[in-house]
Amino acid sequence: MTEQSAWSFADDRGRLAVADRRPSRVLAYAQAGATLWDYGIRPEGIFGSGHDGAEPDRAKTGTLPLDSVDYRGAGDDLDVDTLLRGRPDLVVAVSYGHGQLYGLDPDTAKHLEESVPVVVIDVGQVRTLDRVAERFAELARSLGGAPVADAADELHAARERLRAAVRTAPGSPRVLALSPAGQEKAYAARPQMWPELRVLAELGVALVSPPDGAGVNWATVDWEAAAALEPDVVLADIRSNAVPLDEVAAPAWEPARRHARTVPWNPEPLCSPQAHARFLVLVADALEEAGG
Structure with missing residues (x-):
């Protein structure tokens, strides 16, 4: 053309x-x-x-x-x-x-x-x-664009890295995707409703599902309920409409905050191979740290 x-x-x-x-x-x-x-x-x-x-x-x-x-x-x-x-x-x-x-x-x-x-x-x-x-x-x-050289290889390597992290991490670290909504509540993602979270599940990541109830994509939970899900890794929504997780001072969340590794998560992800690879590597890093 x-x-x-x-x-x-x-x-x-x-x-x-x-x-x-x-x-x-x-x-x-x-x-x-x-x-x-x-x-x-x-x-x-x-x-x-x-x-x-x-x-x-x-x-x-x-x-x-x-x-x-x-x-x-x-x-x-x-x-x-x-x-x-x-x-x-x-x-x-x-x-x-x-x-x-x-x-x-x-x-x-x-x-x-x-x-x-x-x-x-x-x-x-x-x-x-x-x-x-x-x-x-x-x-x-x-439109005349092209993928970055080696981007597909980078994504393949990131997938394999995450699979290896899942295999070697003791105790199957529990991963919770969360969008903080303030000091009283949060939105816990239902993993099956998010394409990028389904990829994590396909690669063996142990994603935590919130209780059944209202909300198709998210379950609204208080911080005590979020902590009760016992996450080892939290994928924390970093969009501007979400409250930064490190600003949450809810006492009920404090034990989970001290224990869990945090990974920045954008629920509206960039859909290029290199962007997806970067996210998978961050999750792999957190799983390795959680099992270390």
């Missing part, structure tokens, strides 16, 4: 985005933009979700050069005029099923699609992380 060729891409809603030439001014949801950057595609702008604020969430932006990528804002700050101010020729959004553009009001999304081609990648629970990564790789290639 040359720069002057017609361009098209079938997204995860089954819709075909088309352009007279390959898009070069991409506006993307932060997670998508950071993933595309790992393939060499620099978005001209990014936007956040209703969880975000006036500044970009560094947990979601990876290694994006934020000094040259325009952050449009998030939530009520987003309207069509704001989204289009950089004259993007493609918008890349994510969806958690049903094709709705995450982070955008449905009416705003409708008017946006009337002005510029939109590609939606489904990152929801029904997808495997490998499939999500494949879709981003396909999109990046269509």
